[in-house]
Amino acid sequence: MNRFDDAEIAAVYKVIAERRDMRHFLPDPLDPALLERVLQAAHMAPSVGFMQPWRFIRITDTDLRLKMHALVEEERVNTAQALGEREDAFMRLKVEGIRDCGELLVVALMDRRDAHIFGRRTLPEMDLCSVACAIQNMWLAARAEGIGMGWVSLFDPLALSQLLRIPADAKPLAILCLGKVEAFYPRPMLELEGWAKRQSLHDLVSENTWCDGNSAVINQPIEGKRDA
Template identity: 55%
Template sequence: MRCAQHQFSAAERDTVYANIALRRDIRHFAPGGQVDDAQLQRMLNAAHQAPSVGLMQPWRFMRIRQPALRRQIQALVEAERQRTAAALDARAAEFLRLKVEGLGDCAELLLVSLAPEDGTVFGRRSMPREMALCSAACAVQNLWLAARAENLGLGWVSMFEPEALAALLQLPQGAMPLGLLCLGPVARFYERPMLEQQGWRDARPLAEMLMDEPSLELS
């Protein structure tokens, strides 16, 4: 017997798929934008409903509200941006023309970090770190899709030295920063992923990601 609350209508199903298709990694935010507390709580609740291996829930979120602290974080990101440009050799100048973060313009800045190891073995005995990272990534994806449903943009910034950011934000021993999440209203959403629009890289089709199972010879 089906439970009605667990069944989606065709329109609801289509909305979910549209949300996934229209999600974007945002770098451009509307200046002076705001996110009200009720919206932020809804999105964080969505993030916290993410699946996690062994129900370990390794994600931690920090809301960064001090302008001076945000500027210090921006300095760390800029230092890594310059190091990334140096590592790109021939594409360095092209890379430096890209807008790679919205820390100065976003309404809200959140840190997502990996909690210190809690000893969970269930489901991650052979890949403990990897499964913790995968679980935290699921929480960010939930937050991303929730933000899009709220008609807000979200961008994941990963250009920083983890140890330097952990020290600046006084994270507990063993915690690892994974991303700076820029969140807020946007003037418009990108029609396509920004790196495609800017000609940096083309997205590959699904067909290239599908593999056939190996053929096994039965004895």
């Protein structure tokens, strides 16, 4: 009796499968009520110890948006140089839509996180995992609403913190581009561009002990393997 109906279940799996990290946007503004719904979806995410470590900064100043774009462009060049033989291929990729998107947000880890011990004593990075869950909620909600979202991680966290006056013990994790799009990519953009391809799930799942992708122990459907 706790199960959703078939149409609702299908919708969940559909939005997961069709979520895309978008880079191409239309400049049209978003309805404030729509932005509120997407942010509320983020705020409904699970969090370690219910600490709710996400903080959102909405960027409405055009000059600030351009300064953020400059930070990303600087890191884009540095990343390209670090990639060595793939530098030229990387530089041909579109990696952000900061100047084009209808809404620009920065998501950061809260300050004073050390006060939260529940679930973080041995895995302090669980606060970061919690923020990632919030961002995924946003992504799925945005896709269901028919708007694109792109997660930009090419920036120096300290430089962005200084620009936005983020406290020293907080940390920006994402620049999020949200907005209307002409169309969603039929497959992930980096797959379409030949940068990488999705791995086989069965190469990434093992049973009881660690196995790498070349010696995965699962050679039959996951549901077909059970303890005796």
